Amino acid sequence: MKKGWKYVGGMACWMASAINLSAIELNLPQAIRLANDSSIEAFRSQNLYLSKFWEYRNYRARRLPSLTLNMVPMQYNRDIVKRYVSDLDRDVYRTQQSLYSYGNLSVTQNLDWTGGTFYIDSEIGFFRNFGQITTNQFSTVPIRVGYSQSLVGYNPFKWERRIEPVKFELAQKELIYNMEGVAVSVVSYFFNLALAVADCEQAEKYEEVCQKLYEDGLEKVKQHALSKTELLTLELALIEAKNACITYENTRSKAAFALAAYLNLPQGEDVRIQVPEGIPVDFIFREKALYYMRENHPVYREQQQKIIEAQQNVDKTWKERFMEANIDLSVGFNQVADEIGSAYRRPMQQDMVSVGVKIPLVDWGIRKGNYKMAQNNLKVVKRCTAGGVGCGRRNYFNRE
Template structure:
């Protein structure tokens, strides 16, 4: 029987270890795990990769493109209307033909003018069936040309301004989101730290109130305390047990939230190590503003929105005028009944085309679109300035909060030490009958409040610290820009 109990105990321990993983986390490790494993980190990475490949597509579009267009087989058999010149009438005739052809083309965009150079080669074959069966090959061995909008809107010029800015914004947004993850992880960390502290305080309070109640029973027997004081001690013990149960529920919820955020098993049992007193760090609001204007992706986003609004103004302005386009090419072509002769003695082929589109009456539609675009640009510029001021105000306020929090941590730490010593002294005096219940309760409440204030001070400090890093993308401890030190190529693997 004893052997069976040992086996059961072993199985229970083993099962408990497989279902509930135990983990001790510091703030640094929590942030590191969040940056690597959280779902938010995966989302942030893929947002960056989408922007990266969009920029790669833009760069690739600036390079020559080679395209092969093929029609391997095209067969017709139908009845079509034809003109009979001998009888001067239209007649219906059967038609049966086969066609096959291909085209190889090289294209190069010319950003400065917004046109396209092209170099192409064509080969076609046609076979007609019926009474007048015959076959023909047609070739264009080489053709060189250029197409250009003479007055119209040039999208390439605007892409050269906007696309590099968009990619720079994507990179800065990636770093901004990583710092936001650090901020989120810090918030979850200290929510659990507060719940953990409340749990420990509640647990100690249960043991303390039980001890005090037992002491009160002994003192009541010798009439050292009144019946009312004894009932108060018993009430404190009952309330302490109730508070402990509530603290246990809150701890499990906070633990579950942090485990979910870190993408850990939901049954993970987490214990935290609070960070110590942080090193003194003086952050200048003026320096923080300079770094924010240089690095914050919001400023890049506002610049992008203004450029895009200016692009729309330019586009609608050009569209109010008449459109003119040019297409010119020079090359060679030939036609023959066999493939070999289709490439023999090709004839020169020249083509120049100028087309015009002149709006005569559009009832002010184009002018209206241009005026809308100009008004939207004005709105965008005003909105951008307002948002810039909002970010600047956020930076200044956050820096001010951060500098204040450094002083509050020292005060909260000192208050906690004093509260612990005061409660210990009051408890000892109560045990020997030199302090009443009110003094003991007041001292305990002060100790618990000091513990909460200390954790809150640490939380506010680190939240302000990571928010400054997020807003400025600058490490004020080392004086290094985060974007300069970050290896984006690591995320291309």
């Protein structure tokens, strides 16, 4: 029998040690660092920032020259085409087979100050016709220099240059703001657990007092110094104290689970906290608080971005209200020969000028409506920034 009790006691000690091994102790700075590293909210904020970072990096890359290789390695056609035979003075259908290959190497550079694209390219093409006589032809453009842009005056590159830095700065501000929000949340979970632990300890002390009073009451009843009614009152108080202790323990377990879940700790991890002895207090004046808010709050940068984007839309719809026009100019050399070496000898000059115009004759006021909508949207955005009514957001920047 004694061996059985020893076995049970050993198992209880082992389970207690296992529970202690699975527990993790955290102070407030450690909890904040762990939340910034492991919480789902921090992971989401960091990946949103990385998405904006790569978007800004792509914008910077578009400002640099790009080298592109376009290829059609092989294109085989076998079809039936209609041909005119002069000897028979009629059209006949004949089977045609051909093989085509093409390659183009180009360097392009977007020009912010003009809104156009400058390019230099070189290309080669090969064509083989299968028939009674197989023929080969090589077509080359050793070099071609060109430039294309819109003629209506709208410059998308200029607006990108204004908008993209503001968007990236907004992404940086949002990351800092969101990470501070993570810190605020973990502080709330931390002190919720601290209050629950304090309540639980207080309930345990109260239960001990009630237990002691009840035991003393039993002794006094034996000595006829206390009535049974008073003893029942002490017993009721003890039962209520035990129930309160169970309730507070459940609250503590829920608070610990909420903190562990927010920190993304392994399931079943018991969290124990070390409450700081004192909280440092710092004072900040109203003017300095407003200054830091205007400098660091992401809403301010968001409003700047919305204003610039609305101005961009107004500029675009105004300049494209009457027509759309673009021009493409290029000059270079080209040659055709049966052999690839001959296709690069004595190339002939190649010139190209293309002007495209699209004029809406009857559009029932669609373009004019787009321009008016862009104007109204700009007014709304500016009014919201100035703290107007109906913005859907409280104004934080112009209140006194």
